[in-house]
Amino acid sequence: MSLLDFLFPPVCPHCGAPVATQGDWCKTCFTDLLHIRHVPHKFLHHVDDVCVLAEYRGGLKSMIYDVKFNEKKEQSKGAAPFLASYNFYMKYNKFNIVSHNCKTVYDYIVPVPSSTKKINKRGYNQVDLFFRHWVQSLQNIDHNHFIWLDCIYKFDTSNDMWALTNKERHQNIDDAFVVKAEYKHMELADKNILIVDDIYTTGATIEAVTKVLRSYKPLKIDALTLASGSF
Numbered sequence: 001m002s003l004l005d006f007l008f009p010p011v012c013p014h015c016g017a018p019v020a021t022q023g024d025w026c027k028t029c030f031t032d033l034l035h036i037r038h039v040p041h042k043f044l045h046h047v048d049d050v051c052v053l054a055e056y057r058g059g060l061k062s063m064i065y066d067v068k069f070n071e072k073k074e075q076s077k078g079a080a081p082f083l084a085s086y087n088f089y090m091k092y093n094k095f096n097i098v099s100h101n102c103k104t105v106y107d108y109i110v111p112v113p114s115s116t117k118k119i120n121k122r123g124y125n126q127v128d129l130f131f132r133h134w135v136q137s138l139q140n141i142d143h144n145h146f147i148w149l150d151c152i153y154k155f156d157t158s159n160d161m162w163a164l165t166n167k168e169r170h171q172n173i174d175d176a177f178v179v180k181a182e183y184k185h186m187e188l189a190d191k192n193i194l195i196v197d198d199i200y201t202t203g204a205t206i207e208a209v210t211k212v213l214r215s216y217k218p219l220k221i222d223a224l225t226l227a228s229g230s231f
Helices: 003-007 027-033 058-069 073-090 116-122 126-141 166-173 204-214
Strands: 034-038 049-055 108-111 152-154 177-179 192-200 220-228
Touching: 027 034, 027 049, 027 058, 034 073, 049 058, 049 073, 058 073, 058 126, 058 192, 058 220, 073 126, 073 220, 108 126, 126 192, 152 204, 166 204, 177 204, 192 204, 204 220
Parallel strands: 049 220, 108 192, 192 220
Antiparallel strands: 034 049, 152 177
């Protein structure tokens, strides 16, 4: 047990029950929130597939909010159990990385960026906190795939997305993303790409990032998010 855990005993983010380490969930709450599912294709336009790991409610909703808006970076560890379940779902482990049917080994992992204004305010992009350690663990298994590719820049948009309607979200996010200058000549042809983000709401953000990446002619672009409400 770390000194921090000794001074502030870790609890389940959902119900407050004691757990072993920071980022753990009690079995009951984790089972209640875990819901791996795919967004119906009728809602997708440019992206090939979107996988969601959990329900956006209760302790998970609070955890994401605290990381994004209350500067509680340490709570991002709560994403790890859900990503471990995704590994099991996709058979990503040290014994078996598969690539058949819908199970894809991704060449690159692209995080959805925050704007410079928000990064300066928070000091970080929350998507990096939720996903970066997980991606590093996959790269330790397969050095030729799962490469973290932070290649997208986001302009400051006029409004916060949470306050907008579905139509307003798409209008607000149009042309908000570009490829960073140092990645303009990157080679993505025939590669499999996974975009990662914290929440799926209307899909506007993921679709906008996908549109930017499509010009590089990748073989496949999927997305993975921690949570979503109902579709």
